[in-house]
Amino acid sequence: MNEVPLLIxxxxxxxxxxxxxxxxxxxxxxxxxxxxxxxxxAGTRGPGVVFVIPFIERAVSVDIRExxxxxxxxxxxxxxxxxxxxxxxxxxxxxxxxxxxxxVENVVSASINIATTTLxxxxxxxxxxxxxxxxxxxxxxxxxxxxxxxxxxxIKVTSVEIREIVPPRDVQDAMNRQMTAExxxxxxxxxxxxERESAILEAEGIRxxxxxxxxxxxxSAILEAEGxxxxxLLRAQGFSKALESISESAKVLDENTMLLQYxxxxxxxGSSPSTKFVLPMEISSMxxxxxxxxxxxxx
Numbered sequence: 001m002n003e004v005p006l007l008i009x010x011x012x013x014x015x016x017x018x019x020x021x022x023x024x025x026x027x028x029x030x031x032x033x034x035x036x037x038x039x040x041x042a043g044t045r046g047p048g049v050v051f052v053i054p055f056i057e058r059a060v061s062v063d064i065r066e067x068x069x070x071x072x073x074x075x076x077x078x079x080x081x082x083x084x085x086x087x088x089x090x091x092x093x094x095x096x097x098x099x100x101x102x103x104v105e106n107v108v109s110a111s112i113n114i115a116t117t118t119l120x121x122x123x124x125x126x127x128x129x130x131x132x133x134x135x136x137x138x139x140x141x142x143x144x145x146x147x148x149x150x151x152x153x154x155i156k157v158t159s160v161e162i163r164e165i166v167p168p169r170d171v172q173d174a175m176n177r178q179m180t181a182e183x184x185x186x187x188x189x190x191x192x193x194x195e196r197e198s199a200i201l202e203a204e205g206i207r208x209x210x211x212x213x214x215x216x217x218x219x220s221a222i223l224e225a226e227g228x229x230x231x232x233l234l235r236a237q238g239f240s241k242a243l244e245s246i247s248e249s250a251k252v253l254d255e256n257t258m259l260l261q262y263x264x265x266x267x268x269x270g271s272s273p274s275t276k277f278v279l280p281m282e283i284s285s286m287x288x289x290x291x292x293x294x295x296x297x298x299x
Contacts, residue, residue: 025050032097033059044097062097074116076123085166090115096154104153118145135162
C-alpha cells in the first residue's frame with residue numbers, strides 16, 4: 001500500500017520536470033524557435049532562455065548554421081544527348097526561420113528535389129565537352145539558379161560543388177585513349193628535346209675542341225715564325241758583322257799583300273795532282289804587277 005503514494009510522487013515529479021522543460025527552453029546561439037500560438041505564427045525567439053506557454057504555444061527549432069546537402073548521383077542528358085552521372089554538394093544557410101517553417105513543408109527535402117531538377121536543366125543546355133571542362137562555371141550557374149528558387153523559403157545557397165562527373169563508357173574509353181596518346185606525345189617530345197639538347201651540347205663540345213686545337217696551332221705557328229724570324233735576324237746580324245770585319249781588314253791591305261795572296265793561291269794550285277788548270281784572265285795583269293815589284297826591289 002505504501003508503494004502507491006511513492007509512484008504518485010514520482011509521476012508528479014516527472015510531470016513537473018516535463019512541464020518546466022517545455023515551458024523554459026534554453027536556445028543555443030545557432031538555433032531559433034519559431035513559435036506557433038494556437039496554430040498561428042507568434043514570432044521567432046532565441047537565443048538564450050525562452051518561455052513557451054504549454055498547451056497553447058508550439059515551438060519549432062530551426063538551425064541557422066551553414067549546412068550542406070549531399071545530392072546523390074543524378075543522371076542528366078547533355079545538349080548533345082550524352083548521358084552522364086553527376087553528384088554534388090549544396091551549401092546553404094537558413095536566413096529566415098519563419099519562411100523555412102511556414103512556407104514549405106520540409107525544407108531539406110524540397111531543397112534536394114529542386115537541386116536535382118535544376119541540375120538536369122543546367123546540364124541539358126551544355127554539351128559534353130563543356131560539362132567536362134567547365135566545372136566551375138557549372139557550379140556558379142547551379143548556385144545562382146538554386147538561390148533564386150530557395151530564396152522564397154528563407155534559404156541562402158552559398159556554394160555548389162560538383163564532386164564527380166561520370167561520362168558514358170564509350171566516352172571514358174575515348175578519353176583514356178586520348179590521354180594515352182597525349183602521354184605518348186609528351187614522352188616523344190621530351191625524348192626529342194633531350195636528344196636535340198644532347199646533340200647541341202655534343203656539337204658545342206666539338207666546336208670548342210676545334211677552336212682550342214686551331215688556337216693551339218695558331219699559337220704554335222706564331223711561336224715557330226717568331227723563332228724563325230729571330231734566327232734569321234741573328235744570321236743576318238752575324239753575316240753583317242762578318243762583312244764589317246772583312247771590310248775593316250780590306251782597308252789595311254796593300255797591293256803587295258794582295259799579290260802575295262795571289263801567289264800563294266797559284267802555289268796551291270800548282271801542287272795539285274790535276275793536269276789541267278784554269279787560270280783567270282787577270283793573270284797577265286798580276287804578272288805585270290810582280291815584275292814591277294821586282295824591279296822596284298832591284299833598285
